[in-house]
Amino acid sequence: MNKQNMEVEQKQACTELLQLVIDGQATPEQHQELEFHLERCEDCREEYLLSKSIKDSLRSHIKPNNSPTGLANIIQNKISETASLK
Amino acid sequence: MGERMSYESKDKQRVFNEEFMPHIDAMYNFAFRLTLDEDDAKDLVQETFMKAYRFINSFETGTNAKAWLFRILKNSFINNYRKKSKQPNKVDYQEVETFYNSDSVNENITTDLRVETVQHLIGDEITNALNSLDVDFRTVIILCDLEGFTYEEMAKILDIPIGTVRSRLHRARNLLKEKLKQYASSLGYKDKRK
Secondary structure (H helix, E strand, C coil): CCHHHHHHHHHHHHHHHHHHHHCCCCCHHHHHHHHHHHCCCHHHHHHHHHHHHHHHHHHHHCCCCCCCCCHHHHHHHHHHHHHHHC | CCECCCCCHHHHHHHHHHHHHHHHHHHHHHHHHHHCCHHHHHHHHHHHHHHHHHCHHHCCECCCHHHHHHHHHHHHHHHHHHHHCCCCCCCCHHHHHCCCCHHHHCCCCHHHCCHHHHHHCCHHHHHHHHHCCCHHHHHHHHHHHHCCCCHHHHHHHHCCCHHHHHHHHHHHHHHHHHHHHHHHHHCCCCCCCC
8 A cells, every 4th residue: 555545544534533523422442542643633633623613613503493382282283183083 | 122012092192292292392493404494394393293193103112202203304304395396406425425535535625714713603604504505414414413413313314324424424514614614705704824
């Protein structure tokens, strides 16, 4: 395998690891592995911080709304009607 | 393990009220983020709950009701709204599935978008960027980042393998970064690093 292919493989592995950690689905070992790598790789460190800030922004800016007033009642009435037809 | 059973009519309504109705707000939010229309979202939620009631015997008590409902909603959305939409499905799956190839990992998107820039963006800009993504890409970001589903749950909701969930999510995030970068430059945020 040439050097360029090795770099590509390394980058893929980092991308996958980074995603797992950002999404809270990494094992403790994978966490450690990423931490170890981030101390040595500036590109991945920037990528990590950027991805994390985008995820945080999505969560803080796009707040869930309540469902419209009356929707729950409409649904429950329909269900009661359906149930009483049986 | 969950238990699958045939419910009596009275139990059906109890299960429906206890297990399904608490998710109505999450369902409405998901429906709205898919349809981007309040009336369509309301219709979609109603349809989903009616289907959930009709197929309640295939719901296993003790399993994840929210994921089960999301799956029904997503399928209803695909059946109703995507068919109606004149817009062709823009997702190029070939492109999605092969994100681990050398071209996409070498995409150097991050160098021109800075953490500080992202932090300066306001809610409307973030929302618009998300909404501008094709619905398949938007969906994985909604499910993962806003609803907090695991990859495994997402795979079940979307009927796709976990590997595809992860590659689609990666691609979706790169597209979102591109959009955010465009917003940032159109709003005149300057990248300090030149």
